[in-house]
Amino acid sequence: MSRICPTPQEVVESATSTPIPSVVAVINGPDTDPAARRVLEATLRGAGAEVRHVRARDVVPNEHLLVYLGGPAENPTTARILQRLNVKGPEDLPAEGYVLASGRAGDRSVVTLAGADPTGTYYAAHTFRQLLDGTDRLPSIAIRDWPRLSVRGAIEGFYGSPWSDEDRADQLAFYGAHKLNTYQYSPKDDPYLRERWRDPYPDTELAQLASLVAQARDHHVTFTYALSPGLSVCYSSNDDLAALVAKFEQLYAIGVRSFNVPLDDISYTDWNCAADEERFGTGGGAAGTAQAYLLNRVVEAFVAQHDDVSPLQLFGHRIMLWDNYPVNDYQRGRLALAPYTGRQPRLADQLVGVVANPMNQAAASKLGLYSVADYAWNPERFDPQQSWQDSLDEYAKGDENVSTALRMFCDTQHWLETITGVDAPELAAAIEAFWPAWLAKDDAAITTFERHVVAFAAAPDVLKGGLEPAFATETRPWLTTMTVWGEAMATCLDLLRAHRESDAQAVRTLTTRLDTLVSRARSEVDPNDPSVPVKVADGVADRFVRDVLTAVR
Known part of the structure; x- marks a missing residue:
């Protein structure tokens, strides 16, 4: 089952599922919430189905999925279908609660989206949307759900x-x-x-x-x-x-x-x-x-x-x-x-x-x-x-590469958790593991850290291409700075190798390059206060650079 957010209160799911057919018949009531209808229709069309609105008394071919939309006050027919599915209705649920049930009723597949009120029906439609996200199969499921806070x-x-x-x-x-x-x-x-x-x-x-x-x-x-x-x-x-x-x-x-x-x-x-x-x-x-x-x-x-x-x-x-x-x-x-x-x-x-x-x-x-x-x-x-x-x-819309890059970027902005004493905990852990590996000349562990640095530097470009444009626009100074710190850390690795190989000229060249990168990393400012430079992995990436410079001097 796809992840449903917010987490439902009660879910009973069987192991069976059915494909979404090419035609779905929707039965609305006279007072079915219009917003819920829009969400449902968009979801079904997104799953490749043709949506036909029918009346409860209309004859519909068995191969068509039947969807009943609306709670008791919106669509009186849903109660009968819930009974056939052996699922309790939403009558005793608090405001904005809903019941979503799918399965077999006799010789056909049915779905019921029934809210305790119109908002509940609207929420049921959004839960249905999440159930079908990334799949063309409908699970047999019964969800009774309601909000804890009003x-x-x-x-x-x-x-x-x-x-x-x-x-x-x-x-x-x-x-x-x-x-x-x-x-x-x-x-x-x-x-x-x-x-x-x-x-x-x-x-x-x-x-x-x-x-x-x-x-x-x-x-x-x-x-x-x-x-x-x-x-x-x-x-x-x-x-x-x-x-x-x-x-x-x-x-x-x-x-x-x-x-x-x-x-x-x-x-x-x-x-x-x-x-x-x-x-x-x-x-x-x-x-x-x-x-x-x-x-x-x-x-x-x-x-x-x-x-x-x-x-x-x-x-x-x-x-x-x-x-x-x-x-x-x-x-x-x-x-x-x-x-x-x-x-x-x-x-x-x-x-x-x-x-x-x-x-x-x-x-x-x-x-x-x-x-x-x-x-x-x-x-x-x-x-x-x-x-x-x-x-x-x-x-990240389910794109694993984008999600990984996004997690890496968010790790640089974990200052809300500074009570732990680490501003970028995942990067800090990777750096902490690197130093013993470097001293022990553990090539496999060193390579693991190199890949982390390469991914760190590349993450902003992944996000610019994989997320909504507004995100990249809002966070541009931070994304730019992350790229530069990534390049600085990669330069640090080259500098450590040059030092280990006693290549004095390369050490001088790389040190100069590193100074330039650090200056660039500190040049971007917060658009809401241009007097304040943006901070990315503060106290972690910059500390790594300082430690490397100390090590080669």
Whole structure:
């Protein structure tokens, strides 16, 4: 069976499978989710099948696969088919749960994709897509699945260049495909959201947001508008309350129904107006009182006035975790490409949900968000290392060479795991094994390390040709630097040989070349802060170069 992400809760699979026939008949209900239909149709056509939509009472040839799409409220016929497959339906599952069952019903092959609600059916369609990824055979399988956390997603809450609208559209499609149901719009550098929060959005910017709201809806993702007034708000001001409500009303008019007021990255001891100190006093407790006062008034003046607006996030219910992973705005010069570790399964008992704060680099952020989706859906079965490798494999579209190159590149950006004391653990392990081999003149082990260095230097070109163009564009300075460090390490090997052979001229020539390569490796800068050089395998590749230079002097 192909890897399904997020990991399902319950899977029963038999050893049998059937080929996808040339014609598949799909039976929808009157209220079957349109987005689920689109996903299913694209999946079947991708498997080489012609899709025909039929009615439950139509006569369909036995050689055609029958697919019933929609849960009980969408397609009443699915219940009967699930009974024939001896699979329990989705009626007792929580919101967004689903049942996917395939097998033989009498003398024909059938598939049922039934959600507890339309979002569940949409998720069932995406699970079906993953089942058929890279194969033209359908396993006999029964999946009952549901989310452990009800809120799962990402918050665009970083500093620096916000994502483009193209980035956001791509992210929303990714979220839907991986059962992430929330996107919080809160880029710190949107002036109308933070610095000039009182000003209404101009028509052009508002139209762009309206388009994103609609796209989110198409992928069953809740678009949350998270306003950040904390830099200048006067908590006791009626005018500021009116401005905040007016901003929310402007977003409500374009279809936003979920709101947040994150009061993060602000002072808790300095007031923005004298009236607040007079009303609330001083100190952290006073700040908390002021914030609660404002949020209560927002609930009364805005949320309570609309029956279809969700409760204000973070307000009045279980905690939602804003997880600063894989965000990198506090470590310029680095990407955050490491497994999602340190989150325990029982967190789910205390949280309503998790929203991850990604990097400025949207495409590269998908690697980490894959594991966030995996964890938030089923934390009890979450394996950080396995999920990380699965994310690399999926992003590489199953190409083993690309996946290997991607893992090697990500290894150079493991600074999230610096608690282990190693920035690039796999490269560091290879170097550690090399030195004893070099001293012992172990040719086989030396050759193994040489191949590692050659692959290291070649990895960026493999990724440029094997991944989506956005990844190469975002990570260009890091890919360039990785190539140069790879060339520097290869030069180090030549230098060691020249030294062992007492070739003084070659030592001088190679040392000069190495100095040039090191300078080049340190010349690339972070596009979000040109004063900061990018770091690749920091403290590992450069240390190897230093150690080699020390050894030949």
